[in-house]
Amino acid sequence: MWIMESTKLLHAIIETAIDGIITIDNRGRIESMNPSALKIFGYDAEELMGRNISVLMPEPDKTRHDGYLLHYQDTGEKKIIGKGREVRGLRKDGTQFPFRLAVSEVQYQDRVIYTGFIHDLSKEKEAEEFLKKYTIELEKLVENRTKSLKKMLHELERAKEEANISLEKEKYLNRMKSRFVSMASHEFRTPLSSMQLSAVLIEKYLQTSDTVQVLKHLHKIKTAIGSLNGILNDFLSLEKLEAGIVSPHYDVFDIIKFSEELTEEMQLITKEDQIIIYQHAGSENNVNLDQNLLRNCLMNLLSNAIKYSGEHTLIEFSTEINEDQYVLSVKDNGIGIPKEDQSGLFQPFFRAHNTGNIPGTGLGLNIVQRYVNLMDGKIHFESNSSQGTEFTLSFQKSSVNNTPI
Structure with missing residues (x-):
């Protein structure tokens, strides 16, 4: 009675298990598949019973599977049995999917059967791919944002540099203006004073008809005018150079x-x-x-x-x-x-x-x-x-x- 109850319980567990469970004989033929396994591969039970397990495998595992099994039976060298690894399965509709496979060897009624436990990794892989894609997009976003920030920082540095240059240029121009005012007030005053004095003396010497003195002071006036003209020419030349119009x-x-x-x-x-x-x-x-x-x-x-x-x-x-x-x-x-x-x-x-x-x-x-x-x-x-x-x-x-x- 206890054995029967245990058998029913085991059968219920297998039937309701989330992961797929498949059993095969020592020649690789399918003996049983629980509902989850059938759902995972998209088959009905009668379509698979007695068929070689390789029908659920894509190439190259499909053609190599029987060789794997025979090699184990001849040498005892385990590839999957007793171990777990990630493999790919082939659904009825031809699509492939990743799953984790764990295979155990069972002695049952004087024969050997192999039980495979299948955990579908499709959702995990999708999540992993999504996370990978999201990570790549995030990295690109961070990279673009970093470039944008670097560009903004560069522009700020350039603006700061231009502002500093403008400030220095303004200071320089202010110094030049101060020098100009100081120089002009001195350099213009001297020839203008000379011209004014000479004009007064010329007026005086004309009354006495002193031609020599008149000519002397006329020469001084001409010299003063030449000095003023030279100063104005220097200012004009400097202005043209500063404006960049001289070539x-x-x-x-x-x-x-x-x-x-x-x-x-x-x-x-x-x-x-x-x-x-x-x-x-x-x-x-x-x-x-x-x-x-x-x-x-x-x-x-x-x-x-x-x-x-x-x-x-x-x-x-x-x-x-x-x-x-x-x-x-x-x-x-x-x-x-x-x-x-x-x-x-x-x-x-x-x-x-x-x-x-x-x-x-x-x-x-x-x-x-x-x-x-x-x-x-x-x-x-x-x-x-x-x-x-x-x-x-x-x-x-x-x-x-x-x-x-």
């Missing part, structure tokens, strides 16, 4: 003729017994540069040489065309540039401390340097108080812009 226009011209005409023009404004000596070296005389920019550079350098040299001195102006370069230099025998001032020489509104009452805006050399840079050239100087100052401009002949047409 070189190259043409081929005779540097000897150009320099001789410039020397003759500058000689008219020299001090007493100051002489400008010009000489040229090299067999060539044509250069390919911007005449206007070069003229402004050399006029500024020659004006400085005249201004900072004493009377009865020589100013040497030379040009040279060699294999690689055009080289132009202006050398004076003036007061020189103190060593401690040389590092700031090309800064706008900068003037060396030994210039004293000699008029000047402090813009000339800054403009010269920027004009030279526009023509892809270089500017160099050497100076000391005993031998004066020499400025040298050099331009590469091989420069694309300087290739003769």
